[in-house]
Amino acid sequence: MKDTVSCPLCQSRRGVELQRTAPIEGHDSTVESGFAAPGDTIQFYGCLHCGLIFRLPRPSADFLARYYSDVLPPQIPGIIGRLGATQEQAASRTERRFLEEFRRLQRFVGTRRGHVLDVGGGRGEALVPWLEAGWRTTLVDLGVKQRPAVHPAITELSSLAAADGACAPADVMLSFHCLEHALDLKVALRELRAASKAGSLWAIEVPLELPYIRGLLGPKGLIQPQVNAEHLNFFTPQSLRWAAQSIGLRVLGVVLDVVLYWFGPSVVLRLYGNDARRAPVIAADAFPSERAFRSYLRWRLIVWRRIGGLKFRAFRYRHREYL
Ligand SMILES: [Zn+2]
Numbered sequence: 001m002k003d004t005v006s007c008p009l010c011q012s013r014r015g016v017e018l019q020r021t022a023p024i025e026g027h028d029s030t031v032e033s034g035f036a037a038p039g040d041t042i043q044f045y046g047c048l049h050c051g052l053i054f055r056l057p058r059p060s061a062d063f064l065a066r067y068y069s070d071v072l073p074p075q076i077p078g079i080i081g082r083l084g085a086t087q088e089q090a091a092s093r094t095e096r097r098f099l100e101e102f103r104r105l106q107r108f109v110g111t112r113r114g115h116v117l118d119v120g121g122g123r124g125e126a127l128v129p130w131l132e133a134g135w136r137t138t139l140v141d142l143g144v145k146q147r148p149a150v151h152p153a154i155t156e157l158s159s160l161a162a163a164d165g166a167c168a169p170a171d172v173m174l175s176f177h178c179l180e181h182a183l184d185l186k187v188a189l190r191e192l193r194a195a196s197k198a199g200s201l202w203a204i205e206v207p208l209e210l211p212y213i214r215g216l217l218g219p220k221g222l223i224q225p226q227v228n229a230e231h232l233n234f235f236t237p238q239s240l241r242w243a244a245q246s247i248g249l250r251v252l253g254v255v256l257d258v259v260l261y262w263f264g265p266s267v268v269l270r271l272y273g274n275d276a277r278r279a280p281v282i283a284a285d286a287f288p289s290e291r292a293f294r295s296y297l298r299w300r301l302i303v304w305r306r307i308g309g310l311k312f313r314a315f316r317y318r319h320r321e322y323l
Pocket of ligand 1: 007008009010011012047048049050051052
């Protein structure tokens, strides 16, 4: 690993290059969106300490802030159309998805009410069921200036850093499909933790993409770019757990699940945690060597793909009227 590169989650320099792509051409989405330049290769690094897989090169913080606040929001309706969904379909799938998630989280919170905060939540669709149940709701998203929240009662913040501590601590912290975009996960998690309080319930969801990157463990330098242009970090269940524990959460569970994303069913990892204000455990390296990391991934990628496939089919059957 290059001297200047450290893991975006644990900052260890014990990373190994697992794979890299062929040089990227101009029509690739990573180039079109500005996340890579023509001729770049995307390198997938695995961190031997925390188990995160992340990609290089990474864009600058300034580029990302501009991208998520100004460039992306006006493009979203067009993106929905290109992926074959109408605005109505996307809205109804999103509503259904977050109602199901609200019901799952109700099992943890019971009938109490409080303050729920959604970080990276787009227009705050995930907050609507909470709002209707009498909760105070706060949406944190860089795009809020261009795409305001879906309901006027939702408090909007463009970032937690911008709030500078003015945001009341939350009883429930939601982070759906956000951490895979973060340039510096350590900083992002620290900001999240500052908005939480002892006993807060957390739900973190990230896409499970690793089993679907073909050739990830194969001969080096052969694979085609096939990643979401915006996703910089790729979580395993282990590294998601590591991330939660690094900010003092007690992990209640990590599940591999299928959710009804706006474009259709999507395989995800979801972590539930409780802000136990624990001191982070300084654990030993997760893997002693690149070989150990590769052999860990080799059969797990197959298992995750298999479980994801079974759940995907069951999900399609259960939600057939929405697909
Ligand atoms: Zn790491």
